[in-house]
Amino acid sequence: xxxxxxxxxxxxxxxxxxxxxxxxxxxxxxxxxxxxxxxxxxxxxxxxxxxxxxxxxxxxxxxxxxxxxxxxxxxxxxxxxxxxxxxxxxxxxxxxxxxxxxxxxxxxxxxxxxxxxxxxxxxxxxxxxxxxxxxxxxxxxxxxxxxxxxxxx
Amino acid sequence: xxxxxxxxxxxxxxxxxxxxxxxxxxxxxxxxxxxxxxxxxxxxxxxxxxxxxxxxxxxxxxxxxxxxxxxxxxxxxxxxxxxxxxxxxxxxxxxxxxxxxxxxxxxxxxxxxxxxxxxxxxxxxxxxxxxxxxxxxxxxxxxxxxxxxxxxxxxxxxxxxxxxxxxxxxxxxxxxxxxxxxxxxxxxxxxxxxxxxxxxxxxxxxxxxxxxxxxxxxxxxxxxxxxxxxxxxxxxxxxxxxxxxxxxxxxxxxxxxxxxxxxxxxxxxxxxxxxxxxxxxxxxxxxxxxxxxxxxxxxxxxxxxxxxxxxxxxxxxxxxxxxxxxxxxxxxxxxxxxxxxxxxxxxxxxxxxxxxxxxxxxxxxxxxxxxxxxxxxxxxxxxxxxxxxxxxxxxxxxxxxxxxxxxxxxxxxxxxxxxxxxxxxxxxxxxxxxxxxxxxxxxxxxxxxxxxxxxxxxxxxxxxxxxxxxxxxxxxxxxxxxxxxxxxxxxxxxxxxxxxxxxxxxxxxxxxxxxxxxxxxxxxxxxxxxxxxxxxxxxxxxxxxxxxxxxxxxxxxxxxxxxxxxxxxxxxxxxxxxxxxxxxxxxxxxxxxxxxxxxxxxxxxxxxxxxxxxxxxxxxxxxxxxxxxxxxxxxxxxxxxxxxxxxxxxxxxxxxxxxxxxxxxxxxxxxxxxxxxxxxxxxxxxxxxxxxx
Numbered sequence: 001x002x003x004x005x006x007x008x009x010x011x012x013x014x015x016x017x018x019x020x021x022x023x024x025x026x027x028x029x030x031x032x033x034x035x036x037x038x039x040x041x042x043x044x045x046x047x048x049x050x051x052x053x054x055x056x057x058x059x060x061x062x063x064x065x066x067x068x069x070x071x072x073x074x075x076x077x078x079x080x081x082x083x084x085x086x087x088x089x090x091x092x093x094x095x096x097x098x099x100x101x102x103x104x105x106x107x108x109x110x111x112x113x114x115x116x117x118x119x120x121x122x123x124x125x126x127x128x129x130x131x132x133x134x135x136x137x138x139x140x141x142x143x144x145x146x147x148x149x150x151x152x153x
Numbered sequence: 154x155x156x157x158x159x160x161x162x163x164x165x166x167x168x169x170x171x172x173x174x175x176x177x178x179x180x181x182x183x184x185x186x187x188x189x190x191x192x193x194x195x196x197x198x199x200x201x202x203x204x205x206x207x208x209x210x211x212x213x214x215x216x217x218x219x220x221x222x223x224x225x226x227x228x229x230x231x232x233x234x235x236x237x238x239x240x241x242x243x244x245x246x247x248x249x250x251x252x253x254x255x256x257x258x259x260x261x262x263x264x265x266x267x268x269x270x271x272x273x274x275x276x277x278x279x280x281x282x283x284x285x286x287x288x289x290x291x292x293x294x295x296x297x298x299x300x301x302x303x304x305x306x307x308x309x310x311x312x313x314x315x316x317x318x319x320x321x322x323x324x325x326x327x328x329x330x331x332x333x334x335x336x337x338x339x340x341x342x343x344x345x346x347x348x349x350x351x352x353x354x355x356x357x358x359x360x361x362x363x364x365x366x367x368x369x370x371x372x373x374x375x376x377x378x379x380x381x382x383x384x385x386x387x388x389x390x391x392x393x394x395x396x397x398x399x400x401x402x403x404x405x406x407x408x409x410x411x412x413x414x415x416x417x418x419x420x421x422x423x424x425x426x427x428x429x430x431x432x433x434x435x436x437x438x439x440x441x442x443x444x445x446x447x448x449x450x451x452x453x454x455x456x457x458x459x460x461x462x463x464x465x466x467x468x469x470x471x472x473x474x475x476x477x478x479x480x481x482x483x484x485x486x487x488x489x490x491x492x493x494x495x496x497x498x499x500x501x502x503x504x505x506x507x508x509x510x511x512x513x514x515x516x517x518x519x520x521x522x523x524x525x526x527x528x529x530x531x532x533x534x535x536x537x538x539x540x541x542x543x544x545x546x547x548x549x550x551x552x553x554x555x556x557x558x559x560x561x562x563x564x565x566x567x568x569x570x571x572x573x574x575x576x577x578x579x580x581x582x583x584x585x586x587x588x589x590x591x592x593x594x595x596x597x598x599x600x601x602x603x604x605x606x607x608x609x610x611x612x613x614x615x616x617x618x619x620x621x622x623x624x625x626x627x628x629x630x631x632x633x634x635x636x637x638x639x640x641x642x643x644x645x646x647x648x649x650x651x652x653x654x655x656x657x658x659x660x661x662x663x664x665x666x667x668x669x670x671x672x673x674x675x676x677x678x679x680x681x682x683x684x685x686x687x688x689x690x691x692x693x694x695x696x697x698x699x700x701x702x703x704x705x706x707x708x709x710x711x712x713x714x715x716x717x718x719x720x721x722x723x724x725x726x727x728x729x730x731x732x733x734x735x736x737x738x739x740x741x742x743x744x745x746x747x748x749x750x751x752x753x754x755x756x757x758x759x760x761x762x763x764x765x766x767x768x769x770x771x772x773x774x775x776x777x778x779x780x781x782x783x784x785x786x787x788x789x790x791x792x793x794x795x796x797x798x799x800x801x802x803x804x805x806x807x808x809x810x811x812x813x814x815x816x817x818x819x820x821x822x823x824x825x826x827x828x829x830x831x832x833x834x835x836x837x838x839x840x841x842x843x844x845x846x
């Protein structure tokens with residue numbers, strides 16, 4: 001039997017993405033970010049989330065999409081996975097959807113310019129809406145950051 | 154009555170009192186003449202007794218009651234402490250601890266205290282040398298008489314004169330019934346009877362204390378009368394609610410005995426116990442003056458802080474503190490927002506209110522931040538006792554010197570670090586420090602020293618355990634390691650001394666020649682290592698054969714407050730730990746010279762390197778190259794100095810260290826952590842050690 005999956009929906013460069021709701025701590029408006037030196041460009045820095053210091057990355061930068069100025073609708077989605085807590089800067093986040101597990105398909109090789117390994121599947125919602133579900137473990141893969149750092153040096 | 158709700162309070166407070174008893178007993182062992190310490194001990198024991206009795210733990214109450222009796226004599230200078238009494242009292246504390254532990258584990262708190270109670274009773278009766286255990290209770294009436302209360306010279310001569318003039322002298326013990334409500338009144342009636350027939354020479358407790366009902370169930374008097382024993386007994390028994398009366402006639406012989414015991418008491422007071430020692434050579438070891446027998450000397454530094462009045466505290470669930478802290482941080486953000494709005498609205502009374510709120514919340518912040526921090530003292534304070542007992546049982550002499558007990562650590566770390574430290578200290582005393590004879594042979598002082606130090610450094614707290622014992626024997630360690638298959642013979646050849654030292658942390662490793670019950674089973678050090686690693690710290694060991702070993706534990710501060718200097722670079726703020734700052738000042742650009750491509754300045758007749766913080770953190774908004782005069786911080790790492798160029802000093806502040814989050818953990822260069830400033834913004838903390846190469 002198909003299971004129901006609740007996902008938080010956010011947008012990034014006109015595409016709609018989803019993260020399972022139990023991986024999301026909160027969704028915050030933009031707050032001042034403190035830059036951390038010697039980090040990859042997509043790491044925007046750290047924020048104070050109610051007394052806890054949390055690193056924030058720009059998801060556009062993380063996926064190699066051109067970064068834009070943050071707007072009023074920009075949001076920081078705080079996710080927790082793999083014992084890591086990280087904030088994702090996204091263009092907007094304003095929906096929670098129920099996705100049936102049998103409506104999720106394996107991702108094609110490249111989708112909206114994002115490498116397949118960051119995607120756990122594509123869900124079809126309604127008639128024409130496509131939701132890209134993120135593979136958080138890979139998005140938060142720290143080895144990749146370290147490689148990037150070494151590349152930068 | 155429903156007692157469960159009081160149980161946790163009882164347990165907490167009992168532990169506190171036991172701790173305080175332990176500490177003060179150790180202090181007393183050092184300063185046996187200091188009656189004020191006895192007072193503190195007495196009060197703790199008394200409170201403990203009251204609490205246990207209320208909660209219905211009778212064995213606890215019984216034991217503390219008898220301890221109290223002994224302490225009462227000491228406090229009134231009727232008895233002076235000696236090795237035997239100390240040992241007995243320490244045993245009592247252990248028994249009490251065991252019983253409280255049993256209660257914590259859901260038991261009934263019952264314990265076999267009979268033996269200890271007997272010994273304590275014997276001490277109260279004057280057997281201050283521990284003879285009773287050998288001689289048992291064969292002593293005749295005379296010795297019973299001689300005991301209980303010691304008469305002074307005057308009272309003795311009064312009795313002896315009365316005897317000569319044909320009066321009778323009695324030693325009378327009276328006990329009232331347990332359920333007696335007005336003990337003082339009954340006692341008064343007894344005294345009334347006595348005084349009608351003769352004269353009370355001496356009463357114990359004193360008449361005054363009896364009148365104030367400061368006695369338990371019984372009291373005793375020396376009494377001179379012409380009345381017959383029988384009629385006296387009869388009259389006293391007729392007073393209602395009197396349980397029993399016992400009269401012992403005092404004759405010349407027992408009086409002589411009394412005189413002797415009086416002399417003996419004097420001798421004890423002046424700490425000369427040759428006579429006693431000669432009489433009972435078996436117990437000679439326990440009659441050395443307590444100063445000598447005390448193997449542990451608590452560091453002078455810790456003594457005053459663990460002082461008399463215990464601080465008034467309440468207990469709070471740590472989760473509540475966490476949520477308090479988080480809520481407060483949110484409040485701060487709103488405060489800043491309000492300040493902003495107030496500056497836009499420009500209404501005086503609003504601005505004033507917001508400013509006041511800012512001040513109050515700043516104070517509040519300080520308090521909230523400090524709540525979670527606990528001095529390591531709460532872990533360290535059990536060690537003096539532990540080392541004392543260990544040293545005694547191993548027949549070694551060991552001084553434990555504690556430094557930096559006030560160093561604060563996050564509560565969660567404090568809770569976990571106790572066991573590893575116990576292991577390491579046991580190890581130091583058991584394996585590290587040599588036996589007395591060995592030390593003398595090596596030309597070392599008889600007394601071994603164990604240093605226990607704690608201090609802050611940057612993002613870490615260091616705890617060091619250093620002893621001046623035999624040190625790690627490299628060939629022996631290697632031999633064992635190869636035998637146990639920890640390393641191969643080939644590998645062993647290439648190991649550095651430090652690597653060899655680390656082998657003792659390998660699982661299943663032990664170099665002790667014989668297995669003792671204290672340590673040496675080869676479990677321990679590997680557990681210590683993994684425990685410390687699980688706390689995110691690590692342990693290192695340095696050793697010099699023949700002169701000692703030092704274990705150094707480095708612990709992270711998951712949450713800790715340090716004093717820091719806040720500085721500004723453009724719109725960014727950074728914090729420098731104040732502990733590493735030597736001086737702040739400013740230098741002219743033209744004073745910076747170049748030497749072999751390195752920029753240096755002349756600072757108080759020494760040449761020190763110049764570091765540009767803006768350059769190190771790739772500051773986007775500030776560049777010191779453009780300035781003619783720059784602010785600088787002189788920082789220190791060990792004996793090396795360096796000047797760090799910054800744009801502007803903001804000021805000194807207490808900051809909370811926060812981790813940057815696991816995602817960024819790893820090599821961050823000059824940044825060691827972050828802190829949240831009063832305005833809710835995150836500022837990065839610079840690691841001065843990374844600035845000095």
